[in-house]
Amino acid sequence: MGIGIIGCGVYIPMYRLRTEEIADVWGGGATGGVSERAVPGADEDVITMATEAAFNAFEHAAVEPSEVGAVFFATSSAPYVEGRLSSVLADALGLKEDAIRTELGFSARAGVVALWNCVNAIKAGELDTALVVASDSLIGAPGTPSEFKMGAGAAALLVGKDGTIADFGSFCMFSTDLPYRWRRNESIYVEEIDDPRVERDFGYVRHVSSAIRALLQKSGAKLSDYQHVVLDQPDAQLPRALARALKFDGGGLRDEQWRHTIVASEIGCAGVATCLISLVKTLDVAKPSERILVASYGAGAGSGAFELTVTEQIEKRRGRARRVEEYLRRKEYVGYGVYERFLGMVKRAEYAPLIPSVPAYMRNMPYKLRLVGFKCKSCGEINLPRRRICRRCEKPSEFEEVKLSRRGRLYTFTIVEYGPPGLERKYAIGVAELKEGVRLIGRLTDCKPEDAKVDMPVELVLRKVIERGGLVEYGYAFRPLRGGAE
Amino acid sequence: MRRVAVIGAGMIKFGELFDKGYKDMVQEAYLKCLESVDKGIEPRDIEAGWLGCYYETDGQTTGLVADHLGLLEIPWTRVENACASGGDAIRNAFLAVASGYYDVVLVVGAEKMRDVPTNMFGWKGTEKSRDFIWDYPIGITGAANFAMHAVRHMHEYGTTKEQMALVAVKNHKYGAKYPYAHFRREITVEDVLRSPMVAYPFSLLDCCPQTDGAAAVILAAEEVARKFTDTPVFIAGASTGQDRCMHMEKEDMACFPSTIRAARRAYKMAGVENPAREIDVAELHDCFTATEIITYEDLGFCKRGEGGKFIEEGQSELGGLVPCNLSGGLKAKGHPIGATGVAQCAEIFWQLRGEAHVQAEGAEVGLTHNIGGPTAVSCVIIYRI
Numbered sequence: 001m002g003i004g005i006i007g008c009g010v011y012i013p014m015y016r017l018r019t020e021e022i023a024d025v026w027g028g029g030a031t032g033g034v035s036e037r038a039v040p041g042a043d044e045d046v047i048t049m050a051t052e053a054a055f056n057a058f059e060h061a062a063v064e065p066s067e068v069g070a071v072f073f074a075t076s077s078a079p080y081v082e083g084r085l086s087s088v089l090a091d092a093l094g095l096k097e098d099a100i101r102t103e104l105g106f107s108a109r110a111g112v113v114a115l116w117n118c119v120n121a122i123k124a125g126e127l128d129t130a131l132v133v134a135s136d137s138l139i140g141a142p143g144t145p146s147e148f149k150m151g152a153g154a155a156a157l158l159v160g161k162d163g164t165i166a167d168f169g170s171f172c173m174f175s176t177d178l179p180y181r182w183r184r185n186e187s188i189y190v191e192e193i194d195d196p197r198v199e200r201d202f203g204y205v206r207h208v209s210s211a212i213r214a215l216l217q218k219s220g221a222k223l224s225d226y227q228h229v230v231l232d233q234p235d236a237q238l239p240r241a242l243a244r245a246l247k248f249d250g251g252g253l254r255d256e257q258w259r260h261t262i263v264a265s266e267i268g269c270a271g272v273a274t275c276l277i278s279l280v281k282t283l284d285v286a287k288p289s290e291r292i293l294v295a296s297y298g299a300g301a302g303s304g305a306f307e308l309t310v311t312e313q314i315e316k317r318r319g320r321a322r323r324v325e326e327y328l329r330r331k332e333y334v335g336y337g338v339y340e341r342f343l344g345m346v347k348r349a350e351y352a353p354l355i356p357s358v359p360a361y362m363r364n365m366p367y368k369l370r371l372v373g374f375k376c377k378s379c380g381e382i383n384l385p386r387r388r389i390c391r392r393c394e395k396p397s398e399f400e401e402v403k404l405s406r407r408g409r410l411y412t413f414t415i416v417e418y419g420p421p422g423l424e425r426k427y428a429i430g431v432a433e434l435k436e437g438v439r440l441i442g443r444l445t446d447c448k449p450e451d452a453k454v455d456m457p458v459e460l461v462l463r464k465v466i467e468r469g470g471l472v473e474y475g476y477a478f479r480p481l482r483g484g485a486e
Numbered sequence: 487m488r489r490v491a492v493i494g495a496g497m498i499k500f501g502e503l504f505d506k507g508y509k510d511m512v513q514e515a516y517l518k519c520l521e522s523v524d525k526g527i528e529p530r531d532i533e534a535g536w537l538g539c540y541y542e543t544d545g546q547t548t549g550l551v552a553d554h555l556g557l558l559e560i561p562w563t564r565v566e567n568a569c570a571s572g573g574d575a576i577r578n579a580f581l582a583v584a585s586g587y588y589d590v591v592l593v594v595g596a597e598k599m600r601d602v603p604t605n606m607f608g609w610k611g612t613e614k615s616r617d618f619i620w621d622y623p624i625g626i627t628g629a630a631n632f633a634m635h636a637v638r639h640m641h642e643y644g645t646t647k648e649q650m651a652l653v654a655v656k657n658h659k660y661g662a663k664y665p666y667a668h669f670r671r672e673i674t675v676e677d678v679l680r681s682p683m684v685a686y687p688f689s690l691l692d693c694c695p696q697t698d699g700a701a702a703v704i705l706a707a708e709e710v711a712r713k714f715t716d717t718p719v720f721i722a723g724a725s726t727g728q729d730r731c732m733h734m735e736k737e738d739m740a741c742f743p744s745t746i747r748a749a750r751r752a753y754k755m756a757g758v759e760n761p762a763r764e765i766d767v768a769e770l771h772d773c774f775t776a777t778e779i780i781t782y783e784d785l786g787f788c789k790r791g792e793g794g795k796f797i798e799e800g801q802s803e804l805g806g807l808v809p810c811n812l813s814g815g816l817k818a819k820g821h822p823i824g825a826t827g828v829a830q831c832a833e834i835f836w837q838l839r840g841e842a843h844v845q846a847e848g849a850e851v852g853l854t855h856n857i858g859g860p861t862a863v864s865c866v867i868i869y870r871i
Contacts, residue, residue, distance in 0.1 A: 353609055364619040384734070385620060391735065412641070412739055413687040414633035416625060420608030422624045431634060431733050441734040443624055454641040466623040473623050477753070 003122050004164025004311065007061020008280045011053040011154040012267055013328035014446050015039040015337060017339045019148045025336050026143045030196075032235030037268030039334055040137050042342050042424055043445055043463035043477060046075045048087045049154035050135035054093055055406075057156035060321035061163070063129065065093040068158070070100035070121065070130040072114035074272045076107060076298075077136050079472055080175040081185060088474050089133070091369040092462050094403075100127070107298030108232065110134070111155070111272035116140070116171045116304065117157050129160035136271030139343050139434040141189035146181065149235040150190055154261020155186065155211060155276035165317055166292065166308040168282060170218040174210040175302025178203050181234065182300060188344065192299070199299075204238045205245045208295045211303035215293070226307070228282045229257045232275040232297040233264030239279040260285070266328055272298075279308075281324035286310045352422025355469035368475060371406065371460065373438050374399035382438045404440075406460040407481065408432040413452040422468060428452045432460070432478050445477035457481040489708040491718030491867070493684075494523035495832035497701035500668045500820035508543040508598045509554045511700035515825075516555050516594060519702035524715040527704065529555075533588040535562045538575030538595035538822035540614065541860075551594060567859050568615055569771065569858025570726060571595070572701070572827025573865030574667045577724040579705050580867075589707045595828030596700035599821075607696060609695035615859040626733070627771050629685035629693055629774065631860055636687050636776035638739040642791065647687050650775035651678035655693050655769045656803055657772060657811045660844050661818020666829070668697045668820030678775075692775040697820025701829035722851075723756030723868040725749075729760035731862045742777075742857055744864035745784035749855075753786075758851070761786040765868075767837045767847035769830035772815040772854045781855060782810075784865070804844060812837070812844040823858075827865060830854035838871040 017039050019031040040049065050073065058065060073086040086101040101478040102117065104110040111134030120396055122128045131290040135154035140146030180199045181192040192199070208231065216223065223229070223246060231239040239262060243253035265272075270277060275296045288310050340346045364385070373382035376399055381392035383399065390397045413430035428449035433439050444452055445463055458478035465475040496518025498511055506514075520527055535557055537548050544550070548564040557791050565575040572595035579591045602610050608627045616622040618827070637647045655675055661667040673691060681690035704714075711718040727747030736743075736749050758764050765787070772778035779793035787808045788796040796802060802810040813833040816826060834852035836842040852869040 210606065256850070353606070353613075356623075362619055368619060385617075385732075391730075412634045412638040412733075414630045414637060415683070415688075416627055416630050417683050417685060418608070418627075419625050420606075420612075420627065421605055425624065429624055429626060429630055431739070439734045441620060441624060441626070441732070454637065466625075468623075475620075475623070 002164060002167035003119055003159065003161055004167035004308070005157050006160045006163050006165065007057045007063060007158040008283055009053050009056020009060055009156050009321050010277045010280045010324050010327060011049045011056065013038045013039060013040040013044055013049065013152055014332050015334045015342065016331045017334055017336065021336050022148055029148055030145060032149045033237035033265055034149050034235055034268050035089050035265055038153055038268060039339050039342050040152050041445060044224065044229060045079050045464060046077055046135040046137050046154070047079065047085065047153065047391035048462045048474065049137065049231065049463060050133045050156065051089050051092050053091065053135065053154035053156040056134050056321045057131065057158045060317055061158045063158060068099055068129050068131050069127040070097055070102065070118070071095060071324060072102045072104065072116040072118050072132045074104045074110040075136055076105045076136040076183065076271050077138055078105060080398050088369065091366045094370050107301030108271045108274065109296045109298030109301045109304050111276050112294070112296035112304035115306065119168050122159060122161065122336065129158065132157045132159060133339065134149070134272040134276050136273050138190050138269060138271050139158065139188055139345065142345070145194050146190050146192045149269050151264065151270050153267055153277050154271045155273045155280055157276065160252055162313055163313055165314040166310045169307040170215055171304065171306040171311065172211050172214040172218055173302060173304045174214060176207070177300065179300040200238060200241050203299055204234060204297055205242050207303040208232065208242055208297050209246055211305040212293065212295050215305045215307060223253060225291055226293040228261060228286060228292040229253055230261045230275055230278045230282055230292065230294040232259055232295060233262060234269050234297060234299060236262060236265035277324060277480045284323045284325065285316065286314060288312045288314060327351065348425065350421030352468040353467060356471055356473065371404050371476065373404050375402045382436050384438050404438055405435040408434040408458055409456055410452065410456045410458055410478065412454060413444070415449040415452065422466065430478050432458050440476065442475060443477045446479045451480055453478045488586055489720055490580050490583045490705055491708060491711040491720045492703050492831060492835045493706045493714040493718050494519050494527065494704040495835045496522050497666050497829045497832050498699060499666050500697050500699035500822060502600045502656060503698035504600065506698065507595060509550060511698065512551050512594055512596045513554055514598065515700035515702040519704060523704065525713065527714055529557060531590050532557060532560060532704070533591045534560050534582060534591045536575040536579040536591065536593045537562065537564045538572035538593065538828055539564055540566055540571045540597060541610065541823070543598055567726065567858065568863050569773065569823050570827060570856035570863045570865035571824045573830070573854060573856040573867060574726055574827070576703065576827060576831055576867060577588050577726065577865060580721050580724055583705050583707050589710045591705050592702060593705065593828055594702045595698065595825040596820035597824045598698055599696045600633065600698050604696065620734065621732060627685060629688050632774045632777050633685040633688050634733055635739050635773070635780060635861065639776060639780055640687060642740045643794065645776070645779060647679060647795040648675060649797055650687065650692055650779065651675040652797045653772060653775035653778045654678045654817055656797070657817040659813040660812045661814020663813045664819060664843050667814040667818050668695055669818045688774050694773045694816040694821040697822050699820055699822035699825040699829065701825045701832050703828055703831050703835065717839045719835045719865060720870050722870045723752040723758070725751035725755065726863060726865045727751070729862050731860050733860065741780060742784050742792065742861050742864060744862060745781060745855065745857055745866065748864040748866040749785050752866040752868050758868060762788065762807055764851055765853045766851050767811060767812065767834065767846040768808055768810045768853040769833050770810050770815065772811055772817045773821055775817070777857065778810065778815070785853070787856065804846060809846045812842060812846060827854065827856045831867070834869045838869060
């Protein structure tokens with residue numbers, strides 16, 4: 001029995017900035033083939049994006065998060081350089097506390113490196129099922145070539161041995177030190193040397209083609225054996241240069257092998273997530289027994305390539321989770337100023353008071369993120385938050401934890417026009433009633449505050465709620481369930 | 487239990503009192519209250535003090551009040567019960583006299599609201615009354631708190647923004663004639679509807695202002711009351727009521743269960759069976775216009791869902807079924823939190839003695855109402871001449 005992907009999902013923020021707007025602001029610039037970049041909302045970061053991608057993967061695989069033995073989280077834009085990353089995701093998903101948590105970063109190649117670690121840990125018998133999630137939110141240095149190319153998104157792959165939809169073959173890597181794109185610790189901006197031909201020929205083309213060449217040698221295959229070739233996209237033009245340059249298989253790559261996998265032209269470079277989003281997009285259409293080649297690239301770090309063979313199972317899983325196309329279609333355009341605000345390039349010059357209490361956080365947040373209620377064993381009422389004396393029968397009681405559904409309807413709402421310092425200036429708050437009858441309070445997200453209506457169907461998505469004293473607090477926001485990605 | 491009466495009341499002009507501190511305000515209100523006692527009163531007649539206060543002030547609050555009023559020889563108690571702090575301070579003082587322990591007590595209510603910049607007020611209010619894990623970080627401002635009830639009331643009963651505006655228009659009309667009011671000007675429905683939105687459905691003129699103020703009243707046992715005045719006003723019933731603290735746990739947001747609970751007990755104590763007929767004049771907690779509309783229903787002035795009609799028909803105007811907020815209410819008079827309930831008591835004291843600025847003729851039974859925090863606490867007090 002092979003090791004393969006048993007479920008996959010992505011997340012792409014709904015906001016888009018047209019790169020021509022960047023050119024307008026700076027008086028020109030080459031877009032690198034990226035016509036629009038995805039922009040995370042003000043309440044999003046790589047953790048919230050990874051969480052939604054992972055939820056989609058679990059839905060696709062029909063596997064319980066408690067069955068997962070490890071999570072491999074790859075990002076090059078973590079909100080904390082030291083501190084939490086996979087912990088928030090794990091609490092929100094309800095992963096076991098003793099599941100192995102591995103965090104990788106430092107280059108756009110880290111998503112594939114995470115996958116390699118995961119597959120080998122399963123091969124070694126250390127794990128049965130694991131989650132690999134890659135998420136990035138990148139900002140190019142303002143007014144420089146990199147600003148046109150960066151984007152955001154997340155992909156999640158559940159890897160295991162039972163019910164695989166695509167089985168892994170070989171992995172190969174090729175690395176040298178060719179630095180042309182980087183992000184320093186103290187900066188939020190990805191910078192690059194403005195020398196496009198060096199970047200193309202000695203960076204991207206050389207490293208990726210070398211990794212692919214090694215992979216073909218290892219697996220004894222020819223380029224033409226792959227129906228789908230997923231090439232990483234530091235921008236949306238480099239893959240074409242590579243396709244032309246791949247001469248070692250006779251005629252190079254045919255357009256129909258790689259063109260349909262490209263996403264960077266619509267969302268920009270999502271760092272560690274780009275080629276995995278492209279892979280999931282490919283799996284959305286791939287047919288049994290087709291072969292897929294994936295080659296990642298991280299500037300300065302090199303390339304990692306691997307191959308997959310699609311199984312019969314893939315047809316049975318279709319339609320279970322949101323497809324990449326739905327996320328690509330679901331979009332709302334923002335201008336340059338809103339893009340700056342959403343990504344924290346400009347901030348409201350006021351901050352929230354009150355440093356939060358870490359003990360209070362510890363007592364409450366895990367179950368808040370896990371989204372569970374506490375069912376009274378005497379009267380059946382689901383209490384939320386947790387109580388010792390049941391809110392309905394008013395007796396001291398025993399409670400059992402029950403999972404709450406992530407869909408509901410707005411019971412009531414309001415729109416705060418003058419948010420206090422540290423929050424967005426304007427936002428909608430609502431109380432949503434979930435299927436179980438339990439209600440929850442939260443902000444509305446991915447909509448205009450004015451879209452709020454009583455009885456409107458909503459889904460719960462993990463988002464940033466507030467940052468105070470350096471601590472980001474996460475919680476659930478309500479996203480209208482209509483049109484777009486349902 | 488003994489009967490307890492209000493024998494004197496005083497308040498200062500409410501407003502943005504940038505030139506007055508907490509100590510200045512409480513001294514002024516106290517002196518006015520002493521002067522108001524018909525046959526005179528001496529500080530040494532006062533046996534205990536209660537203070538209604540919500541926020542922190544410039545020191546240990548009860549201590550500084552006792553100190554600056556020159557009342558160091560008596561025990562002092564601070565009552566903090568959100569926006570019902572003033573009303574609940576009166577209720578607690580009332581119980582101490584009714585029990586027979588004290589004969590004469592002082593209740594002071596005061597709040598300094600404008601030492602805080604307006605942009606920080608959202609946090610100042612919420613840090614006192616929101617669950618820290620679920621509610622506080624979201625930014626549920628005071629207006630948002632009540633707005634979510636208003637939206638539910640609109641949804642269930644078709645209550646309109648125009649009906650809400652009528653509450654503001656009415657209260658400004660009376661506030662214009664009230665010498666202590668923060669805003670002394672009349673407004674129109676169009677003014678309200680055209681004012682900028684604060685928290686849907688509330689526009690700026692649906693909201694009470696951020697106001698500094700202080701008020702004081704003296705309570706006395708029936709046995710000694712006539713030594714001080716020939717027209718004492720008796721407290722006939724008083725209760726607070728509670729509801730769940732978090733909006734996500736409130737079962738019914740188209741009403742205020744805290745008010746319903748408080749009223750049920752206060753009415754029973756006062757022997758009020760048909761409030762719409764028996765209450766002659768009321769001071770309601772119109773922190774936002776819709777709050778007053780929902781409160782008509784909660785207090786039984788009209789049926790549930792008919793609060794909008796009640797204001798539209800002028801039933802809460804002078805000459806209507808139950809004239810409400812002839813002082814201008816929180817909307818025009820202002821809402822210095824701890825002072826609000828005490829100032830309401832002062833107004834009903836004047837109404838039942840026939841001394842009010844906008845007088846409900848022949849009023850014999852009065853009511854005051856506060857609701858506060860995340861609408862979790864309410865205080866209802868019934869007065870009779």
